[in-house]
Amino acid sequence: MYYYGLDIGGTKIELAVFNQKLEKLHSERVNTPKEDYHEWLEAVAGLVERADSRFDCKGTVGIGVPGFVNRESGLAEITNIRAADNRPIIFDLSQRLDREVRAENDANCFAISEAWAEENQQYPFVLGLILGTGFGGGLVFNGKAHAGHVGMAGELGHIQLNYHALKLLGWDKAPIYECGCGNRACLDTYLSGRGFEMLYRDLKGEALPAKTIIERFYANDATAVSFVQLFIELTAISIGNIITVLDPDMIVLGGGLSNFDYLYQALPKALPAHLMRSAVVPVIKKAKYGDSGGVRGAAALFLSR
Template sequence: MLYGLDIGGTKMELAIFDHEHNKLASKRVPTPTDSYDAFKNAIRELVIETDRELNTRGSVGIGIPGFVNPDTGKAQCANVPCANGQNLQVDLELLLDRPINIENDANCFTLSEAIGGAGDKIPTVFGVILGTGCGGGLYINNRLHDGRNNLAGEWGHTPLPYHVFKLAGEDFPIVQCGCGMHGCLDNYLSGRGLELSYKHVSGEVRSGMDIVQLFRRHDTQAERAVEIYCELLASGLGAMINILDPGVIVLGGGLSNFDELYELIPPLLQKYTLNMGQQPEVRKAKFGDAGGVRGAAMLNA
């Protein structure tokens, strides 16, 4: 059996897959974030309990909201502070007495969508997470592309384009990112980015879901906020298209369920890409919330 473990800042999910990548069952528990021992033991309990239930010894792949430094082997996980600076892979392999593969959660999502998903049989897939943050992953010629420091695809930490100030006004807010830089797209293309655009336009605080519903009711301020958001998204994607020339872009995360994006974004891409050849399709993820655990399980396939 293949076990995929998707670790987030509030919960961790373990899902069981067969060798054809069909999901058989899953379970979730809260993520301990303050104690490294509690964090490791929560993972151990999930895995060992599943082994006992299935009378097997599953292979384990883990998606984390961060990276493992290839030089030091130490993890960097902004949303799971207790794991920062820890030799997570080595520690878990000792604890579980088996090999473990660990990848960035956006890479796991991309892997899942590139094999049997919305990007199936397309040589170059750019997977995009539009959720609590803005992440990405690259699948090129039948394999994930991690880069020198396991950072490939992290387009959320590119800066705001200059034309946003023409679009939204010179007073458009410049936000400091959790990475320490200012103006990272992560803060503008995530769910909180849509909320930030709406607050800038209206002066009011609304949830992303409320803004989408207002947009669908043709609320003028919501329409303006979505216009700003879509221009920023198209600009960011356009830069990646010019660099990567992907065959398809697959969207995941909560905002991927904003179905109007698939009509609004493609025409805007022409403004931000070289006028050569065909634009890549922008598709909704096939596996939705299950993409992360499915991709994590596939790491050991």
């Protein structure tokens, strides 16, 4: 049996083929059709059919999408891929490929991939957090994603700043950012790499890329050090709330900002002040599979423990 995982991005669609141990055997990428739905379906189907031919089988098809498929309506909510948005992609792909197709949010696929790592299978509940262009999450219980009633569970980026976060940032000077979801002060615009840069700009008065801020931090630049300490506290306040609600066994961090290694030293120390007395800070790890996590997790949609 071969397991196909597809990562549906706004620019590229990647298909990868895995065996039962989730070892990658093959991959291919094509450009994402942006306007025509039929072209989008054929791009996905073409990748699958070429893999079928290469491996002389009908592999399972799991896809990760930057959004979710509404479980009630069957329609995809993928606002950054107009061709597939508000379309019955699972029904149409299943018909086109003559097999079951499963789909999950790309953050869930990231978390599934990490939860299926051999060393992480000891943790029943894995919480994946992506600190990338945005901030999002995936919830995985015993190797399976929890998507919720309509499919949007794990949209942690759209929790909003709380009292303690606003107090930390300064009541009279806290920058309040508009979010792409239509609300304001969502964590997506603060805990992301983009938020890291915007906060430095607005609190420290200088527009710098995250990489430069982190380099200055490691060089003991006083401004960068004070900013990073504030960002760690803001992150601890926000993730502390999430831990209080979910109580995960393990947290895995992905996205560009997850490569800031100081996080793994500082966060476990900062979190206890924002948790209930009996709470335990979960194991916090850096993602193992990086850019391969999306396709790997999508392929694992057909695996069970």
